[in-house]
Amino acid sequence: MNESKFTIEHHSIGDIKCLKIQGYLDAHTAPQLESAIGNLVQEGKHKIIVNFSELDYISSAGLGVFMVYIEDVRELGGDIKLSEMKPKVFTVFDLLGFPMLFEIVENNHAAIAKFSN
């Protein structure tokens, strides 16, 4: 697996976990994100922000990762909020109506504020 094409940085903001993803999220790299979010959920972390500011590409394999965990984290009172998406990446979410299910916000501050409400 070519790690340089997709990387994940982990940050904590209080009880909120932020994953900053970079590069290309496709069928090749999606398992890395699935495993990262899966580890957080297993650790009992249910408030998750995924920051897309440095993500240049996503395919349905990437979209699928969010479908895997969204029900579980919401049942536990958390959420996966998606922030700072580039317009071209947003078009992929929008093509299939994903903004219906996921909260997509301008930046991490907005995501944190949504968790506080």
Next chain:
Amino acid sequence: MVAILNSHNNQISATGSTAELEKIREFVGAQALLFGFEEIDAFQIALAVDEACSNLIRHSYHNDNNRQFVVKIEQNNGELIIQVMDNGDSFNPMSVPEPDMEEYFKKFKRGGLGVQIMRKVMDKIEYLPAQTSTALNILSLTKRLA
């Protein structure tokens, strides 16, 4: 302006590995830009081809990187036609029914969205199954230059 694609550089071969998807997207995206599509359209055309190839690699080639397939680009009357040619078992992606996305989200379903992306992005999708054991299946994805 519609550029004439170089007929010698209008196809690439790839193996049954998802590591190949990036080079396929780069190839298709560059050819779509050269053909005259806007950047966002070229991005989405490359996405549709990625979805077709991802399905092929996973479901037909079972991630076997000893298997090969070809992505070929043709043009016809203001249309860009991308053909994905493989020697796996025939499977027409258009036989997959269109999902009801409201239902999909309500039930937190997973998978099966690649074909839907192909439908949303491309103007025409045709599938020609191999007629003999030595022939290739051909999936043609067509997008008209507006």
